[in-house]
Amino acid sequence: MESRSLQVLEFGKVLTHLAGLCVSEAGAEAALAVRPLTGIDAVHHAAALFDEARRWAGHTGFRLSSFPPLDGVFRALDAPATVLDLDALWALRQTLGLTRKLAVSIREGQSTGGRWELLTALVDGHPLPQRTVSGLDRCVSDDGLLRDESSPELSLVRGEIRRIHQQCTRKVKEYAQRYNIAHYLQDEFMTLSSDRYVLPLKSNFKGRLQGIIHDYSQTGETCYFEPMFLVELNNGLQELKREEREEERKVLRYLTDLVRDELAAVRGAYNLLVEGDVLCARCALSARFEESGDAGAVSVTEGGHVSLLGARHPLLALAAARGDKGGVPACRPAQAAPSAPRGKSAAGHGSSHGPQAVDIELLPGQLGLVISGGNAGGKTVCLKTLGLIALMGLAGLPVPVRPGSSLPFWSDIFAFIGDEQSLEDNVSTFTAQIRHLSGVWDRLGSGALVILDEFGAGTDPAQGAALAQAVLDEVMDAGSTVVAATHFPALKAYALTRDTVRAASVLFDPVTKRPLFRLAYDQVGASQALDVAREHGLPEAVLRRAEQYLLLDGEDTSALVDRLNTLAVQREAEISSLRAEEARLRDKRTKLDERFERERRTLFETVQGQAKTVLHEWKSGKVSHKQALKALAETRARLVSGAAGNGDADGTPGSADAPQPALQVETLRTGQAVRYVPWGKKGTVVEVDARRGRVRVGLSGVTMWAEAKDLAALDEKPRVVVGAVTRTISDATASMRVDLRGMRADVAVSELSRALDKALLAGMSAVEAIHGRGTGALRKEIHAFLKSFPAVRSFALAPEDQGGDGVTVIELK
Template sequence: MNNKISKTLEFEKIKQQLQNFAATDQGIDKIQALRPETDPEKVIALQNETEDGRKVLRLKGGIPMPRLKSIRSHLKRLEIGGTLNGKEIAEIGRVLSTTREIIQFFQWFEDNEIPFFVLDELVDRLVVLPEITRKIQATVYEDGTIQNDASPALKGIRTGIKQGEQNIRTKLDDIIRGNKASYLSDAIITIRNDRFVIPVKVEYRNQFGGIVHDQSSTGQTLYIEPQAILDLNNHLRQLAAQEKAEIERILYELSMEIEPFTQELYGNSEVLATLDFINAKARYADSLKATRPTISKENHIAIWKARHPLIDQNDVVANDLILGEAYQAIVITGPNTGGKTIMLKTLGIIQMMGQSGLQIPADEDSQIGIFTEIFADIGDEQSIEQSLSTFSSHMTNIVSILNQIDDKSLVLLDELGSGTDPQEGASLAISILDYIGGIGSYVMATTHYPELKAYGYNRSGTINASMEFNVETLAPTYRLQIGVPGRSNAFDISKRLGLNPSIIDQARSFIDVDSQNLNEMIADLEQKRRVTEKESMQLQAQLEESDKLLADLKRANEKLETNKEKIIEDAKKEANKLVDTAKEEAEFLLQEIREMQLNMGTSGSIKEHELIDLRRQFNDLRQDESLAKNKVLRKEKEKKILKPGDEVITETYGQRGTLVEKKGNGEWVVQMGIMKMKLPESDLRLIKEEPQQQKRQRQIATVKSASSSHVATQLDLRGQRYEEALAEVDQYLDAALLAGYPQVTIVHGKGTGALRKGVGDLLKRHPQVLSYEYAPVNAGGNGATIVTFRG
């Protein structure tokens, strides 16, 4: 893209603003080299970079990039075998430490799996050199001075220098405080030619001996190195020479250690510069409240609420700029000082920013094109040196533009045809626009010729526009009106300023009828446009109010649903508490009924399955407190397919059983130990297939527990062998649990105590035993154990 357009549209000022956000020398170099790209893929890639930078800015406040000097010249000197000074090595160390810090900074994004377009790849190219970094940090300070601990020899030399300086000062202090103090111009110690001296009055120069190193401007004071410290100063100079030699040796060795890693350092500095460049673009976009534009390869421009970036964003007037799809030419007509030229520059500078990878000062969803060239003829190009008039200068520029344009060019023409006879200028303007339209270039032109007001109506692909003018305030509003040509406001302004109406009427009579009709038509269009915009704003306000009411209604409904569910949940919890209380009381009654049944023998009228069914009815009184859980359970139950022989768990009783056969109404006959019960399918949960060995062992235990049809609440072991008794206790506990007993008694007698201990050990290991204790004295004492099961 031609260099002249950057100057015309002030793109260089954009880059100067952008540089204020850069931290590194090489980042600034990249900004200075910034140019609009004409390849859509490159433009998209550059926009991706800026978008990555905006993401980092939103999430972490931007990339923490410190001030970095360019190290390219340092690395070139290393490549040819040169030695770096302390400051240069410190700058390389700064690059290395920044490299480590940047990698650590981006680790957070990787840990949180936050994607980027390009930043991931850039950071992956950074190389950490921990040994070199440590060596540099242990040798030089950030200002380039060499540390005392850089080598043992340097530390010793500097210790000697410090001691030598102290000795010299001690001797000089004795002189300036001694009996010769009156010979001094001032009681101070100073340095001349790197040697300690004292200021002596010229008439006493021979009182101290030594060497004169300098004199004051008046010649009344001599700076003398007394004879008493000559040897000390000489020794100090020797130490200084040793220090210099040792520093040169240290820097040489350190330079040689850095040299093998010059390529890695080149790469790191380039990546850091790119990160700084991206960070600067992001911060600049944030300062402008800019947005990322979409790219139209067909050059359909739609920039919503476009703002010129060089005008204070608090004062600038935003305008919609649309070009390319419905029309390829916009002709802005109307008087001067209305903001027409700013519209040209706004379109041009935003297009250049977008093609350079910068986000644009416009609203979201704005769209730019990709132009191979942008040409502009804006402002007074008059050249005094060439003795060209304004018209000649403009025309020379336009001729050059017309010789270069193609169908991928954007042309911006300000005051087209001005500077000559109005009739001829208008005719030339129309012909130039026709020529540009024939080539297919995109054009925005401004003019004050009334003849071009009708041009937009007569040419396809062309539309009129104007800058709004407020007649009431006699000031432009700087708002672009697409589709409405500009009209002269001279009569209205003159009337508002108090010009005699008769003069205005006479002036109107001098204007031909067509011009008057055109102005009246434009005025009518402006009036209708204002009415339409007012209605649009009212509708927009009503729409926003409706959206707000809808949002409030949704929030209120959500709150109502939340409270409703909470009330239901609280009610269910309270109901469950009542049911639990009633169930506890019923359990005592059921236990008494069972004991009565057992005492009555097989002739009892109350059956065990009737008792279990009664327990299920109590359980059914409980309310499910989690609606979501019920839905999940229902879905899971819908998935299961049951068949005879399947092992199941009953949800109500928590008992394990085997399916025997299916009955009508979704019920199954379930064998649970010694009992068969008819249960609904919704109460059954399928158990996964067990290994054959475990299944066989469980079946044997079930058969054994089922061998006794009636289970008593007391088991008498007296007179049995130890092993048989413990085996019977194990089977009895299972049978008692299946019967639903909360508590049983095991009579083992007192005897030697072995059986009593064995029963206790067995109960201690049993998972369903809550507690056990000896019976009361009147019920057997320690000859019987009362066992309580878990609920």
Template sequence: MNQRTLDILEYPRLREEIAGFCMSEEGKSSLLARVPSADPEEVRTLKALGRVWLSGIRSDSAPSLAAWPPVRPLLPRLGLEGASFDVQEFYALLRFCETVESLRSWAARRKETASSHQRDALASLSFSDALLSDEAASLPDLSVPLAEILRIIDKSGELRDLPELRAIRQGILRIRQDIERLVHRYLADDNLKPMLQSSLPTLRDGRQVLALRANFKGRIKGIVHEVSQSGQTLYLEPEDVVDRNNDLVTEEYRLSREVARILRELASRLSPFAGDFSDALDRAIFLDCVGAGARWGNANLCAYAEEPQDGTGSADDVPVIRLKQARHPLLRPRAVPIDLVLSPGSRMLIVTGPNTGGKTVTLKTAALFALLNQSGWPLPAAEPSVLPVFDYIGCDIGDEQSLDQSLSTFSGHMKNISEILRSATPRSLVLLDELGSGTDPQEGGAIAMAVLDALLVARSVVLVTTHHGVLKNYGYTHPACVNASVDFDQNTLSPTYRILMGVPGESHALDIASRNGLDSRIIEQARTYILEERADVSALIRGLTAKHEELDRFEQNRKKEEQQLREKRRKNDLRELQLRQKEVELREQGCGRLEKLLAESRSQLENLVREIREGELTREKTVQVKSWMKELDSLVSAERDSFAEEKNAVKDARRETSERHGLEAREESASASAGATVGGRKGKPGRRETRRLREADSAFPQGSRQGPGGAIPEFAPGVEVYVGERKTRATLVREAKKGSWIVSAGTIRLTVSEDELTAVPVSSPGRAPVVEVHTELGGEESPAFELRLLGMRHDEAMKALEKQLDLAAMKGLQGFSVVHGKGHGVLQTAVHEALAASPVVQEFHFARPEEGGTGKTWVTLG
């Protein structure tokens, strides 16, 4: 990047504006010396830091960076033996230390937040965020120098009232009071008043004196310090006041000597930290410059540019350059946003159109944006804007005519273009304004095409403006070139400053000349000189422009239709969510009723078991148990039927919604996905733990058939069967409805079609009474690694703990933790009593202090 290019694009002016956002003078000086970088990694780092800083400003979480006075001149003296600083210089170091420690504290808070929410942080804390935190955290620790300075100087920059200075200051105060008392005695003496020119004390050379009339000289003994110009007044210091003033001078000298000693010792204590101060200053200035760019970007509604991909594979649709709603930063409100896109297969953009249409501003905006991007600063444009990192930016913009060097306009352009061609590489950006102008149009067009040929061979990114019609045709005949134009309102004969990609523009020279006052006869005469071929080209351009506008309208209509479709899809999704919520509510209601039923049944069962254990097994008790079992089956069946009706109602409502929006097949598939599976088939989860005593009078009902492995019984309650293709062994419980049975497989009960069941052949009909245990701990449910009981009532917590122990035992979990909190210890005691009584618990103990202490218990299962 040569200085001429930076000056033409007004980069120094914009750099000075951004430097005004620095917090320190040293940061501002550093930023004013910055030039765009050609190192992609350096640019990527600067933009990553700035992007996080800008995001922090907009979310009130930006780094804490305060201003500090210049300290760079003090650092070379800091390491010298015997060096000293005055109070103001130490105050500057104090402010700098506070700034560094503030940045370090901000970084520590960010990392603490990330560590306390580690899972979420790993997903949300971006590389850029971590990079900025690490950069701030890498600042040297200046807390010790800060404490040393604060021990001597307070935060307002004043020397503290140290014990070694207090006595001296008190002595000085007493001497001043004595001097004032002595002087006041002279002034208040009625005999001396006629001798004095003034009744107020006067200061001369820092001493209090009397203004004595010259004709009374000798009446008061003392030292004359000064005589007025008229000679009528003597400024006399009385002898007794002289002694006290001398004492004052002595004490003040003593005080200054003591202060110098204290400051010298402070400088000596800070000397070992000279290297830390220097390193911290460099890093703080760097962060100040990053923050200045982010603050400027926030004030001007900017966004950081993205990097283009490498143009291979899936990245073919990512443009080399994309400027979206780009505004020239120096034009302020007068800037008209422009859109400019250069696709991956294109390396050259040829912009044509009328004068005053904005062609040159477009070139300057694109080039200045490239400089901003390579300085690590945001762009006044909308997201997503894309810019690569160029190793060289060359421009030929403006009139380079020079009388001193005997250069014509054309000569100046050729000199610049020659230098550009020597420096151009595949990573270069070249801007050529009014290429081929300043000479014969035919020869100028030929030279322009030859220059573009050379730049195409170099594979540089090229932006060109021109009025030559031959270059418009050049853009169509080369696949690497793209034509564009600045829009022009045919009705008002004024530019709109919009960029039309893919369409060349007319110069409208005659129309513009007529609008600016050129005689109509001259305009008409000029029109007669225009060749018919030129008119055909103009008509072609007008036709292309109309087609382009029609395409824009079509694109806008398409976007509007897409938006309407997205809104309809959103409403459909919302209705589906409402249906799912209703389904969940119905399930919760059904579960609540079942839990109540099972709790009552469990109580009844426990009473029956207790009666059986306490007495003999009589026929009356057996009949009572069977009666209870029959009643329980009836209640459970009624609840299941009620739940099925509610579920079918939800399915019907969902089916209606699906049919309305043409999604019936998808919704039917989603609604049939609930339930557990056995042998690859769907089924229901079991109920909450309930023990049921069942006595089988016989192994089979009357009637059976003969199979290869023995007698094959008919389907009836208690018959063992194989389920599905995997031959999972289960027992028939009862017939659910025609063609299906409820079977029990281990701890799981489910309904299976009769076609999927095969009776197990048996050789002997005898069976003994068995006890079946059915539980809600289905195969889809897993124990928690950490059971949280906070906020639960006692009964609710004990049920949750009981369920956790059952799940852990079934699933083979060796251990888990229980978070019960501390509080008054009620829940903690209940948990420990339940764990001590459980046969599956091997041991339990409180967690370590850093893991929760007595508010958390670790459980190990046997």
């Protein structure tokens, strides 16, 4: 990607914002080094990784804490004789510990219902150096000191040092009490000077006691005095201190060797943490965009077309999220705060509520977009918005657009924006444009985006417009996409007459003539030069004379263009109103669906609880069989009335809301979709008994006989209902069939037990258990279970025409 385009489109300012959201210096440096990716697969991988990181962060709530940079440690380890000091080892311990927390969070989140395979693969690709982590945890404490347990020798030496300290403390206390020297001392406690225990003695008493004076305080009022009885103990202490330093150096050398042996894994763990820091910063950047509107990853597809919905300039969106005009959060004070984007229209592209969102779209087959309209109307910001969002999308960064936005994959982006004339180099505005375009001309081709801001404006208008048209033709012939802003009438007409080019105009308020920062497509706009000049204080006399010259030249088409602008503004207002109404209705539908589901769940839970209560009372003997059946019938009646009032379980309105005429049995056919009116349920005709005037209907896995008058027509394709359990109901009998074939004995018994409970709840009088013939082992287990089930009146094998010894018919009490 051309570095000049990155600079012109201010990609670096976005990276500065990203770096400000990192928690570490290493992460900030990695963020500043982010560049657009060069392959479509890499772009897709980066977008998918960002999406997983955002879902993982929201699912687990994990947040990285700050960690120190390790580049200096790695450079030091390049020298074979180097022994890392305690500060470096503590930094390694902190960093590897945080990497372990990151890996655990990703893996545990995956195990608790999250799905982020790319994050998991990233963690698996950087395994922790286990020996190094274990050694650092054992030897280095949280406060950055070596633990006593680092080695047996170090533990013994430090134990002796503590013993000498206690001995010195005791001797000093005894000496002070025996000779009553407390008033000689500045402090009742001993202290250290030159690594020896001494007493803080008042200077005017230094000749009263025998000992060695090591130093004086800055004021000279205190001398640090070593009494003779401490000399021998201090000498022993110095020897122990020397041994302690030697043992500590052995531990440091051992830990350094561990790190050096697993250096590749240590580097990998550190790189994983840095990448995690940048990923979290990308999630935070997306959250910043969402503070003032929509945000997410833009879809980049090869061979697609431009479709940015609700796009906002990223820098303006970030400024609006903070409520100011620039800067980054105060978490990184060392970095300069980036300003809002520079450009002719940047300052005014928005309001106190943030930048105005704009749709930037090309239809399939179109490669060019020509934007016209008045000065300060937002043309340059539209160009910069497209260019910067394209760069960010190719770099895997979140962008401020609505969901559903997409861009083609561009391998190169060339931006020609701004006045780059140079007096020193004798280069005019027009010459600078031509020079830069000539420099990249050979690199144009399919997969490039060219952004031209008022190209050709620095020369004769007729020649400049002709040159601009020729450039657009050649760029599109090469397969590149071109987006241009212009004031040339010839280029406006060019955009309206080419199938591969789309014209757009920035809109102005018809009354106030102020810019609306919106694009109207398939039309051109006037430059509004006189209105802008009037708004910025040019004398009225000058403006009136300019209007006279326009009339004399016959070029005053402002009335026509104003009319087009007014119509476009009205159309945009109507579209906005329709979108708002659509969103309101969508929200209302969502709330109604949630309310219906909540009431439906409450109703069924209540009925189910009542049915379980009745069954429990019957099993415990509190009510008779007849009373239980009556209570279950009442419960079923309440369920039917509730379902009819609230609708089907699948969320469709019930029959109570829309009564339908009953059907005649002669008109029904097998497979026809019907509605069972008493329950408000959809079903399918399984069998028609015209002689008795009844129909067998399948209702969500349950089959039952129903009167034709209880059925209503349903305009829907026939459905085949398949279920492991079927039920048949008639006036005289009610039975249920459960298929246990192929199950293990314990599973089959458990399934049969549940089926019997359901049959009792539904008021069934019989159950048919299909276990198959086979060896007869499953049949024996089922019969043994039935003998002990309290609700079974009797059971026997079915007649041969109904399954024989492969089916057991169970009669319930």
